[in-house]
Amino acid sequence: MRPDLQGLVISEEYLTNLIGENPHKVRYFYTAGKPREPGDLLIKLGMSTIRWLKFKSVRRLVKEVDRYSAVIRAVDINDQLEEAGNPGVGLSDREKVIQALSVMKSDLERALKTERILRENKNFIAKHPQLFTTNLTALTALQLSDKASEYGRVLDQALQIAVGVQEEMRKLQNRQ
Known part of the structure; x- marks a missing residue:
């Protein structure tokens, strides 16, 4: 081997x-x-x-x-x-x-x-399930925060793309 x-x-x-x-x-x-x-x-x-x-x-x-x-x-x-x-x-x-x-x-x-x-x-x-419920709640909150940040990044990228598309459209209209 x-x-x-x-x-x-x-x-x-x-x-x-x-x-x-x-x-x-x-x-x-x-x-x-x-x-x-x-x-x-x-x-x-x-x-x-x-x-x-x-x-x-x-x-x-x-x-x-x-x-x-x-x-x-x-x-x-x-x-x-x-x-x-x-x-x-x-x-x-x-x-x-x-x-x-x-x-x-x-x-x-x-x-x-x-x-x-x-x-x-x-x-x-x-x-003692309450000791672990608190930790699970905190972990869930962190996961939701990560998802929210990820959605925010995706939304920001989508807005950047939309702004770029609008600029290109203006440039094309100005050429005509």
């Missing part, structure tokens, strides 16, 4: 560190094994259901990490084919693909860290 691609790999150990659990337990929520006694089935099924509910949101993110890893593997195979003497199979914009994968890795890491923080602090957030 080329060094630039190697740096983009999300290993199982790193994924475990990000989510705080074994990714295998998150991917496959029923890992209890075969029940030995009739009562074991209900206990194991109940434990698996609790695990399934606990990791519902992180499971989606782990699936995205798996898809991301599949893309990295495909690029690696493509690189190997190219190195084996098949120049026609090389990626035309490999640098752009690596940049996109780098952005994807950053986004996945941020999402996994955020999910873990929210999951680990679920009880606190549920008990």
Whole structure:
């Protein structure tokens, strides 16, 4: 694997560190094994259901990490084919693909860290929602302010274009 691609790999150990659990337990929520006694089935099924509910949101993110890893593997195979003497199979914009994968890795890491923080602090957030509502209100206000500024810039550009068109129209009328 080329060094630039190697740096983009999300290993199982790193994924475990990000989510705080074994990714295998998150991917496959029923890992209890075969029940030995009739009562074991209900206990194991109940434990698996609790695990399934606990990791519902992180499971989606782990699936995205798996898809991301599949893309990295495909690029690696493509690189190997190219190195084996098949120049026609090389990626035309490999640098752009690596940049996109780098952005994807950053986004996945941020999402996994955020999910873990929210999951680990679920009880606190549920008990003190007002602390987070204020922050969300402030963030919404900032977003609206940004949108208003953006609309203002667009309106200003539109006015500049309109003024330019009017000037050109005057020039054309003066020539006639």
